[in-house]
Amino acid sequence: MIIEKTFIKDLVLITPAVFNDERGFFFEAYNQAKFHENGIKYNFIQDNQSFSKRGVIRGLHLQINPFAQAKLVRVLQGEILDVAVDLRKNSATYGQHFSVVLSAENKKQLMVPHGFAHGFSVLSETASVLYKVDQVYNKDSERGIRYDDATLAIDWQINPSEVIVSEKDLVLPGFEDIDWEF
Template identity: 85%
Template sequence: MNIEKTTIKDLIVIQPSVFRDERGYFFEAYNEAKFTANGLDYKFIQDNQSFSKRGVIRGLHLQANPFAQAKLVRVLEGEILDVAVDLRKESPTYGQHFSVVLSAENKKQLMIPHGFAHGFSVLSATASVMYKVDQIYHKESERGIRYDDPTLNIDWQLNPDEVIVSEKDLVLPGFKDIDWGF
């Protein structure tokens, strides 16, 4: 398992060691001891899975404290652009975002700590995304930022005419309108 630091502190890309033979492949998607040894000390309590078609943008989502969630995101089928936005006010990268292509083929995972908004766009015909979280879902703590916020200026790698966004996500506030105290 290779743990790669990103341009944003505490945001990690994980590239598992994949063992292939004539039967197929095997890899450890998660190993608590290896995570802990690398300073990634999370206790995951739930796995979530979504299926989406090309053009779907989910996000940018988060939960406010004390229900903030850390997420370990991976793709089971297809390809996505996974995006995390640093919302930690004391961070030198506050308001910056990082994106990485996650796919069933590259098997990369993104470890998103507390204090980040998260979203993804589907780049393939369809995609199945699975992610672990370390906190329960708490509806009253749900927050989000519009996917097309001009301050963040995220390139979702989609043509505007193919973007599909939920009604719920279309009414989210812009980045300049948030103050959630991470």
Template identity: 80%
Template sequence: MNIEKTFIADLVVLNPSIYNDERGYFFEAYNQSKFNKNGIEYQFIQDNQSFSKRGVIRGLHLQINPFAQAKLVRVLEGEILDVAVDLRKNSPTYGKHFSVVLSSENKKQLMVPHGFAHGFSVLSETASVLYKVDQIYHKESERGIRYDDPILAIDWQINPEEVIVSEKDLILPSLNEVNWSFE
């Protein structure tokens, strides 16, 4: 497994070693010992899976402390643009975002640590996304930022007329309206 650092501290892209032969392929999607040896020390307790069609944007979602979630995101079918926004107040990259295409073909994963908002857009006709989390869902701790926040100016790689967003995500505040942060 190759761990690719991004310009945002603690946010990494994981590129698995894939073994192909006449039967198909094999790769290790998760190995806690290898993660720990590389400084990724989360105890994942739950797997979540979503299925979405082209144009869907989910996010930008997070949970505040003490229920903040780290997420290990991968795509089982299709292709997404995965986005993480640094919301750690003391970080030099506060308010910056990173995006990467994750697909069933490239098998990349994004490790999103505590202190980040997370979202994705579906670039293929459909996509199945699986992500591990290290904390339970806690409704009262749930927060988010609008996907089209002008401060973040995220290019979701979707034509505006194709965008499908939940009612819940449409009422999220912009970055400059949030009154919570991660230290």
């Protein structure tokens, strides 16, 4: 398992060691001891899974304290552009985002810690995304930022004519309008 630090503190990319043979492949998607050895110490309590078609953008979503969630994101089928935005006001990278292609083929995972907004766009015809979280969903703590916020200027790698976004996500505030912090 390779755990790579990104330019944003605490945001890491995980690439498992994959063992292939004539039957297929095997890999450890999560190993608590290896994560802990690398400073990733979350108590994951729930797995969430979504299925989406090409052009869907989900996000940017988060929960504020005391229900902030850390997420370990991976793709079971298809390909997505996964995006995390640093919302920790005391961070040197506050307001910056990191994006990476996660796919069933590359088997990479993104570890999104507390204090980040998270979202993804579907680049393949369909995609199944699985993510572990360390906190339960709490509606009153739910927040978000518009996917097309000009300040963040995220390139979702989707043609604007193909973008599919929920009504709920279309009414989220812009980055400059958020009034909460971690």
